[in-house]
Amino acid sequence: MSDQVVQDRTKEAFKLLTLPELAGLYSLARRLDEGGAEDLVQETLLRAYRSFGTLKTDAAVGPWLKRILVNVFRDVLRKRARAIEEVSVEEMDDFSLYRTIAIEDPLPYSDTLHHDFLSAFAREDVHAVLMRIQDIYRAPLVLHYMEGWSTKEIARLIDVPLGTVLARLHRARKRFEGEMWAYARDAGLLTREEAP
């Protein structure tokens, strides 16, 4: 006799399980595709409902929904594929946020310059920085460093070779550092801390 517990896979059970996950799903969708976040979540819910029977345990619903969402996002990226322009590594490889902060010394009264630079960013600013990064680079950055997924899993879900994910992640980190600096200047974050 099997020990497997029969899971409730009715529409009511689907609602009960998915409604508490909506905020997390929408949050991830906004980081991947700000303008199309609601569409991404709707398509995710539709696909999830159609394959609800494949969800093995109720406790796995959050990661299961997020994987579906990344699959939906992969399809969105494919439709945009012609517009994607890969950025050369060389273009950004020499930039170092650490050294730029040290050389430019934007907070001259600080004894902990690099730490204070990061402290100038509110969470809204982090979102704004992420949105300045092209989506094919932003996606692995969000999934790996914010959602904690392995590069192998990202490669599998967005259906690209592992080497491509690693290369995009490398460029994404460099782009993130560059955009942190550019955003801090553009948004005036570095002038708030100056002494009167």
Add this chain to the structure above:
Amino acid sequence: MTTQRLIPCSDAVKRLWEYLDDAISPEEQESIEKHLAFCRTCCGELEFAKELRAFLASGSAETFPPIVRERLERFVDDL
């Protein structure tokens, strides 16, 4: 034991995040560690890279407007 020439700062800095991610070969790891053993500037880069990773992992502000929540809940209802 391998004997490697010291790598320049530019090469070490390029691989620091991969180093922190354990995403490089043992040989590359060794070459970065050798470099870090004598280069204070790159040790600073490494510490900042750690801080920047933690900063990124701490998340960004993502609003979930009530009107969007309402529409998505209705969408689930209508499935």
